[in-house]
Amino acid sequence: MEHAEGESGESIVRALVDSHRHFLAFLERRVGSRAVAEELLQAAFVRTLEKGDALRDEERAVAWFYRLLRNALVDHYRKQAAEARVLERESLEATEVGPDPELKQTVCACVGELLPTLKPEYSELLRQVELEERSVPEAAAAVGITPNNAGVRLHRARQALKQQLERSCGSCATHGCLDCSCQRRREPGLPA
Template sequence: MSGRGESEVDAAVVHPQPTEVLLENHRAFLRYLERLTGSRASAEDLLQDAFVRHLDRLTSIPDEGVVPWFYRVLRNAAIDRHRRHGAQARGLAAFAQEMATAVDPSADMHREICECVGRLAHLLKPEYAQAIRAVDIDEMPVKGFAEAAGLTPSTAGVRLFRARAALRKQVVRSCGTCAEHGCLDCSCRRASGGAGV
């Protein structure tokens, strides 16, 4: 057969579109991901996500390279998911360990915190100071504070929210970076021009 005949045969061969190639291999991709993740649901999620994310790239990949390229995409997606889940699991384990070993502040520390908050509350609007003292220092339920102040529970909740926001600003203004980093040795001497509050 001449060279011209071979080129006519090649022209008659219809090459499937990259999307069709991927769809034909759907089950193989799913099995591959299931082996990597150990979960059919995770495999289905990863495969669907990969199809959606990479569909627009298919036109730039040669037909004969679509399947190997997509296997690399899937492998990388599975690795990324594994890393994310590992980081989440480590974070949860660290939090659980912290909660298991956490102790309530001592009575002296609790008193010191309450005194500091009480001093700073005096710098707030009177209705905010009242809300902070009643709910956060005296540990009165919000509903009880609402009744005592002659407010509806929702109005009391809004007032407490605004009071806490104002107090937070005052703590940062007074204690500086101490407040941001949770320093326990806070003398609160920077409020009101360096004098004690």
């Protein structure tokens, strides 16, 4: 009897593997990305291996697997919606709290002069987020990139600006650049 069940399990696995192309196409049409579809499909196959002992019939196994894929899609879209809500909440919190006006007045004037020395995509994002106080998702939409990409780019832009400030202003930039009274050191490639 065990031999018959083993053969049945193998035929079910074979039926699922043979339908791989159809499963992938089913997912890809719904998520719009082959990479995401492959990731979801792989996770579903893993889950099938964990729960597959209950499957006895090839046709039912394929139908069950499609239900599993539909559930995976629902979970995928729920996760995306939750991530979007978190980004939106963080964006709203950042605009509600806002920067301290007194602090903003004391920020080194060198920043505005150094922005043009950065890559254009860095200076544009810094200008929008830091000087115009736009949210990261709003600035991302304005420059035509995703909020995640904008977050990474903003981090790199801040690092590049910090390096320029340290080269230009020396120790006052290293220690926070508040109440800046530095005489900008002249270096090749930096505006006077």
